[in-house]
Amino acid sequence: TQLYRKTLELDALKSQFFANVSHELRTPLTLILAPLEKRQRRPASADFSPEERHETEVMLRNARLLYRHVTDLLDAAKLEAGSMTLAWARLDLCNLVRATASHFESLAAERHIDFSVSVPQALAAEADGERLQRVLLNLLSNAFKFTPDGGAIQLRLSAIDGRVLLEVEDSGPGVPAAMRDAVFERFR
Numbered sequence: 329t330q331l332y333r334k335t336l337e338l339d340a341l342k343s344q345f346f347a348n349v350s351h352e353l354r355t356p357l358t359l360i361l362a363p364l365e366k367r368q369r370r371p372a373s374a375d376f377s378p379e380e381r382h383e384t385e386v387m388l389r390n391a392r393l394l395y396r397h398v399t400d401l402l403d404a405a406k407l408e409a410g411s412m413t414l415a416w417a418r419l420d421l422c423n424l425v426r427a428t429a430s431h432f433e434s435l436a437a438e439r440h441i442d443f444s445v446s447v448p449q450a451l452a453a454e455a456d457g458e459r460l461q462r463v464l465l466n467l468l469s470n471a472f473k474f475t476p477d478g479g480a481i482q483l484r485l486s487a488i489d490g491r492v493l494l495e496v497e498d499s500g501p502g503v504p505a506a507m508r509d510a511v512f513e514r515f516r
Contacts, residue, residue, distance in 0.1 A: 343405040350402035357395045364388040385434055392431075396465060403459075414456040421492060422447040424457055425485045428464045435472055442480040451487055467496040474500035 367384050370376050406412040429445045436443035471481045479499040486493045503511055 339408065343408040346401050347405035350398050350405065353398045354395065354402075357391060357398060360391050361388070361395065364391060389431070389435065393469065396462060400462070400466075414459065416454055416456060418452060418454050419457045421451045421453050421455070421460075421485060422449065424461055425464065425483065425494070428461050429468070429483055431465070432468055432472060436481070439472075439475075439477045441472070441475055441477070443483075444481075445483045447483075447485040448487070451485065451492065453492060464494065464496075471496050471498040471500065474498065476500065 364384055364387055367376075368381070368388055372378065372381065403412065425447050426445065429443070432443060435441075468481070468483065475481055475498040481496070481498045484493075484495040484497075
């Protein structure tokens with residue numbers, strides 16, 4: 329039992345460490361994101377070339393990705409500590425899916441990936457929109473990471489028998505059969 333208590337204590341310390349590091353990283357990332365977003369909203373001019381706009385877009389996309397990873401780290405610490413709460417709200421899943429997919433349009437064009445999004449006109453649900461969006465961002469990020477240039481990614485949302493089905497399919501190599509049982513383990 330002493331070994332078990334020590335293990336629990338170490339797990340708690342690890343979770344607290346991750347939470348502290350996450351908080352410390354989010355502040356400078358926020359300070360990076362704000363000026364990049366402001367710069368991206370600037371109209372095209374001689375002072376702001378298409379090349380600079382593209383570079384800003386790439387920096388912004390990567391800074392947002394890093395921010396999401398840091399937030400995931402913080403959420404993992406909250407989950408382990410039992411302090412994760414969900415913010416349930418009534419929302420239109422179609423709007424959420426379309427808005428989330430739009431983050432990947434320029435990446436799809438840049439890499440010549442055929443990115444198709446199929447959603448109904450509207451689909452009301454009660455969910456934690458922020459957490460659901462982060463799950464979808466993670467799925468799409470992985471699809472784009474493993475799909476070769478010129479490949480295809482399909483995002484589909486449908487309702488079947490009162491349930492929602494969200495599918496992300498890509499033309500990447502797929503998950504090897506031996507790894508499929510472990511794919512949802514943390515840090516895999």
